[in-house]
Amino acid sequence: xxxxxxxTANAPRNSSFLRIAIxxxxxxxxxxxxxxxxxxxxxxxxxxxxxxxxVMYGASMLYVLAAVLAWRPGGGSPRPxxxxxxxxxxxxxxxxxxxxxxxxVHLPLGVLMFGLSLLALARRNLEPATAG
Numbered sequence: 001x002x003x004x005x006x007x008t009a010n011a012p013r014n015s016s017f018l019r020i021a022i023x024x025x026x027x028x029x030x031x032x033x034x035x036x037x038x039x040x041x042x043x044x045x046x047x048x049x050x051x052x053x054x055v056m057y058g059a060s061m062l063y064v065l066a067a068v069l070a071w072r073p074g075g076g077s078p079r080p081x082x083x084x085x086x087x088x089x090x091x092x093x094x095x096x097x098x099x100x101x102x103x104x105v106h107l108p109l110g111v112l113m114f115g116l117s118l119l120a121l122a123r124r125n126l127e128p129a130t131a132g
Contacts, residue, residue, distance in 0.1 A: 014070040021066035060091040
């Protein structure tokens with residue numbers, strides 16, 4: 001019984017962590033678009049885009065961690081874990097495409113990832129705080 005009460009008490013905190021993780025991922029994806037523009041127009045754009053790729057990948061891993069933490073204690077739906085894992089797969093593909101210099105797929109995938117992340121953020125913000 002005490003475990004269930006503790007899990008229920010942690011649900012809003014874990015849900016807030018999940019919202020923050022999605023917001024961070026969305027922000028890093030947006031900053032990657034900005035640094036991609038700088039890549040085309042300035043000498044330091046490549047460095048910013050490279051560093052931003054690492055930060056974006058880390059934000060995707062944080063999203064997976066936050067989704068697992070939000071799901072596990074309350075025993076809610078594992079759907080956020082699947083979404084976060086999908087983003088991590090997309091981020092991995094994005095990194096490989098960037099390293100391979102395949103902009104014809106890299107750029108549209110980045111736009112898709114930003115849109116999906118924005119959608120995940122909006123969906124998470126519309127749900128009640130106790131939802132997993």
